[in-house]
Amino acid sequence: MHAELIDIREAWKSYHIEEVEIPAVRGVSLVIPAGQFVAITGASGSGKSTFMHVLGCLDRLDRGQYFFEGQPIERYSRRQLAQLRNRRIGSSSRASISWREPASLITSRCRWLTRACAAALGAARRPKCSNASVWATG
Numbered sequence: 001m002h003a004e005l006i007d008i009r010e011a012w013k014s015y016h017i018e019e020v021e022i023p024a025v026r027g028v029s030l031v032i033p034a035g036q037f038v039a040i041t042g043a044s045g046s047g048k049s050t051f052m053h054v055l056g057c058l059d060r061l062d063r064g065q066y067f068f069e070g071q072p073i074e075r076y077s078r079r080q081l082a083q084l085r086n087r088r089i090g091s092s093s094r095a096s097i098s099w100r101e102p103a104s105l106i107t108s109r110c111r112w113l114t115r116a117c118a119a120a121l122g123a124a125r126r127p128k129c130s131n132a133s134v135w136a137t138g
Contacts, residue, residue: 004070006032006055011064013050024050028064056089057081 013025024047032038042048053059054066057073066073068084076084 003033004031005034005036005068006030007065007067007070008054009065009067011051011054011066012062013047013054013059014062015050025054025061057085 008028008030011025011028011030012023014021014023016022026047028047028051040048040052050059054061057068057076060074068088073081
């Protein structure tokens with residue numbers, strides 16, 4: 001197994017609506033070692049979902065480099081990306097936890113999310129609960 005599961009360098013992703021370019025991810029660099037849990041947080045419209053789509057190989061970068069276990073993702077075919085998503089990548093997006101809810105309900109949802117992530121990994125490692133997207137690697 002490669003020590004760096006995910007290595008993203010100077011990632012840029014924009015969307016185009018007619019003649020208007022809307023930058024969603026601007027110059028992000030990130031290294032995630034194997035076996036880590038990562039929470040992607042930020043304000044509404046900050047590019048979290050777009051970045052999660054790039055991490056999950058659902059979307060390709062406009063500029064920059066993405067390496068998964070040392071292999072450049074831009075060289076993968078659509079079929080290879082689908083196999084990678086199916087076998088190696090998992091995420092739980094937008095865990096619906098409102099901090100205005102009763103503490104018992106929040107605790108219940110956090111425990112469910114924690115168990116789901118641990119089950120996906122088949123390991124005893126457990127992420128900390130958050131109202132952010134949780135990225136489980138391993």
